[in-house]
Amino acid sequence: MRAIVIDGFGGPEVLQLRQIDRPVPGPGELLVRVIASGTNPVDAKIRAAGEWAQIPLPAVLGYDASGVVEGVGPGAGNFRPGDEVFFTPEIFGNPHGTYAEYTVVPAAIVAPMPKSLSHEEAAAVPLAGGTAYEAIVRRLDVRPGETVLIHGGAGGVGHFAVQIARAAGARVLATSSTQNLEVLRSLGADAAIDYTRFDPFEAALDATDGEGVDAVFDTAGGELTADSCAVTRPFGRIAFILPPSGDLSAASTRNLTLHGIFLHRERRRLEELTRLIDRKLVRPLLDEVLPLDEVARVHRRLDAGHGRGKVVLAVAS
Numbered sequence: 001m002r003a004i005v006i007d008g009f010g011g012p013e014v015l016q017l018r019q020i021d022r023p024v025p026g027p028g029e030l031l032v033r034v035i036a037s038g039t040n041p042v043d044a045k046i047r048a049a050g051e052w053a054q055i056p057l058p059a060v061l062g063y064d065a066s067g068v069v070e071g072v073g074p075g076a077g078n079f080r081p082g083d084e085v086f087f088t089p090e091i092f093g094n095p096h097g098t099y100a101e102y103t104v105v106p107a108a109i110v111a112p113m114p115k116s117l118s119h120e121e122a123a124a125v126p127l128a129g130g131t132a133y134e135a136i137v138r139r140l141d142v143r144p145g146e147t148v149l150i151h152g153g154a155g156g157v158g159h160f161a162v163q164i165a166r167a168a169g170a171r172v173l174a175t176s177s178t179q180n181l182e183v184l185r186s187l188g189a190d191a192a193i194d195y196t197r198f199d200p201f202e203a204a205l206d207a208t209d210g211e212g213v214d215a216v217f218d219t220a221g222g223e224l225t226a227d228s229c230a231v232t233r234p235f236g237r238i239a240f241i242l243p244p245s246g247d248l249s250a251a252s253t254r255n256l257t258l259h260g261i262f263l264h265r266e267r268r269r270l271e272e273l274t275r276l277i278d279r280k281l282v283r284p285l286l287d288e289v290l291p292l293d294e295v296a297r298v299h300r301r302l303d304a305g306h307g308r309g310k311v312v313l314a315v316a317s
Contacts, residue, residue, distance in 0.1 A: 001021075002017065004099035009046075009049050012303070013296065015099075015296050017292070023102060023104040024104070029073040030071065030072060036067075036119045036123035037315050038123040039062070039310070040302075044302035044303050046091070053091050054092055061099055066086040066122035067103075072107075086110075087126055088109070101316070111270035114273075120312045128160055129284065130273065131157050131160075131261055143214075145169065146214035146215060149213045150162055150175070151216070152219035154174075154176040158174065158219045159284075163276075163283070165217075166189075174192060181194055212233040213231060214232075218242075226244055229248065234255050243260075291314055
């Protein structure tokens, strides 16, 4: 089968297209023919210096997929060959990524693909959409009528977060660069804040008559989490996906709850997302769909950061 393989860590040039053996599903696993593979910043981080992920080399990267079940291992549940599925595989210690024509994955973290999406759209959902759902619904517990500030609202995780917060009945303030303001508005943001021209924290205070927001989701990192403490109401909540830096002491004096988000893989979250998707409340934003052999180009973009929506690799020929 065709696959993108790395023998060592480094720049995009370590990504090599090869023919390798098709994996065999073990107990509790599915063999999936990958139709499309989503790409994420974590792909580039592992490619560059992935020792922390404890992935045995050589390895196939990729942590989002949609495809068709081809084989079912012993005890793999009710899946059958031909079922259309989507999933985000485990990262730590897993050499079987989704930059390949076939992969094996535990059946417990696989879900039926949303019927309203194409394979390319479905492949964009599991990791980024699941992270946004975990933050907005499960950790921040956003309620109708609350005001939420989302940093990086046009990005891979952020564009899902804007839609999920909107679906929860919240008033959504979201930040982006100038070129993505219309994207934020199209996603349902009540206020699109250009962080290149305006202070997003002053904008958040202005939008709430100085009272501050009920919750913040920081998808961008740096000191945004720390700086957000001052514009979050007492007893408010903040979630982040990158390790925060800066002075977090205001979180204590304002009685804020901070949530670090690292996605735990599970089927139930994908099923919950599917209900939102099939009700037309959430939709993935695809910026590009590229063939598998252009993966190095995708990784150069991931290295540069500040992307819009998701880039997906078309794996099936």
